[in-house]
Amino acid sequence: MGTKAYFMIKTAREAGGEGYEEALKALEAMPEVESIESVSGDYDHVARIHAPKSVVSVANKILENEWIKHLEVFKVETDEPNPFLEEVCAIPAGESIRSCAQCGMCSASCPNIDKMDYSPRKIIALIRAGRRHEALSSNTMWVCASCYLCTVRCPNDVKITEMMHALECLAVDRDLASSRTATPTMYQLFVDSIKKNGRVHELGFMIRFYLKTNPFAAIKMAPVALQLLRHGRMPLRARKIKGTDQIKAILDRAQVLGGAR
Amino acid sequence: MRYYPFFPGCSLGATAVAYGDSVKAVAGPLEMELIELEDWNCCGSTPYGSTDEPEAVCIAARNLALAEKTGLDLVTPCSACYTTLQNANHNIQTYPDLKDRVNDALGAAGLEYGGKVRVRHLAEVIFTDIGLEAIESKVVNKLTGLKVAPYYGCQLVRPHRGFDDPEHPQTLDRLITSLGAEAVPFPLKSRCCGGSLIIPEPNLALGLIHQILDSATANGAECIITPCPLCQTNLDAYQGMVNARFKTRYEIPILFFTQLIGLAFGIDPKALGLDKGAVSAKRVLDPYLAVAK
Known part of the structure; x- marks a missing residue:
């Protein structure tokens, strides 16, 4: 357990010059230094270190040597378990978020980013930092319209839209779905409609939606519904398929089998 | 067959x-x-x-x-x-x-x-298996002069790459031309209409619909065609709400691409459901219906 890090180190003793070998040996001899390699460029060495307590304390210990000119923490790796990341990676295509380079192409492509608590890029960062509550209680995935523009543009093939769907499922499962958006309620009523009839009855689930969320909003929407009714585009009665018992049997079994890939 | x-x-x-x-x-x-x-x-x-x-x-x-x-x-x-x-x-x-x-x-x-x-x-079946040549050979009522915006929406071309480009698709454009009509330039042709978010997040979706209608009409489109039921409903049934919110005066009919094909084939408008739009297609399509008869 503990943390690994890479340090970029510049010494006052240039390669080939006096004391260079001694400096390298002194660094190698430190118990925290796991391996060290010489590099060219602005720095002389890159060291992989193991920090039992903190990365900063190891850095300070190295900086005690008067011949160290500069030290930069290049990368920190923690081997702390991240069950949230594992959960997201377990859904189909979820493992793709491991290859996110945080370039921000997804955020730049999103038509609804101005309505989101966290941009798609930030949501991926939150998952990889294990910050379950912040990610799952945000509104981000609920204002994603599944347009897949981020997905086709991602240079590393991260399945961002699928990840949004997975976050929605996890938020519902953990009872963390944001109350600042009505999307979870609408989705649930849509699902209920399928479970009952095998197909979606738009008028039925929309009436239930407005009653449950904001009956006054229904008044604003009434002209739209009336237009559709008038043009024969909103059947009053639900159509039930013959195989509703099949649907029930499949879903009961799916529940027993549970989630993840 | x-x-x-x-x-x-x-x-x-x-x-x-x-x-x-x-x-x-x-x-x-x-x-x-x-x-x-x-x-x-x-x-x-x-x-x-x-x-x-x-x-x-x-x-x-x-x-x-x-x-x-x-x-x-x-x-x-x-x-x-x-x-x-x-x-x-x-x-x-x-x-x-x-x-x-x-x-x-x-x-x-x-x-x-x-x-x-x-x-x-x-749409992919019609373009790939049937082909534009076969469609063109069935046209009896050329839609000459009709300015049409091809609205692909998202999910026909994304995320599954197949018969057309995910961001700059062309097939519907070519279909419009093969029916004798004119495909107008339409930068937002594959942008999102908000889909089912129109119900829980109407403000968000109305904004997106507004942008799409603006892009089509600014380029002179007299009607929009689409291969997606959600896109059609959002652009058609909610056009009135867009007008109320953004103080605009859009009155652009939103047709399914199959309706436009049927019109060029000389099929009876009623059989094509052309009277079912919330925004009436009558004014725009009347000159072409006369030819159909």
């Missing part, structure tokens, strides 16, 4: 009844027979996949299992059904353990899915 198992999707019996009518009307002249998949169920759409993933894939897979019995490709006219069924199919084909679990669940209903179905969008 080509035969296809047909998955209409829930909206073709409701908000997109005109799509269903026009698909039926043009199928004959296009020498396609669309055979409705027996007792199909809702694909699950985005809402199911965003509520309970393991259940959603099984719901979609029941349709794939029913389709597999026919031994033919499954064709759907709905872009949302297309993406949902395609996603489920892709995941079942990619992850063997998922396939096992789906089959365990399907087994409870006496069904099984071997992963062999190919899911296709009706």
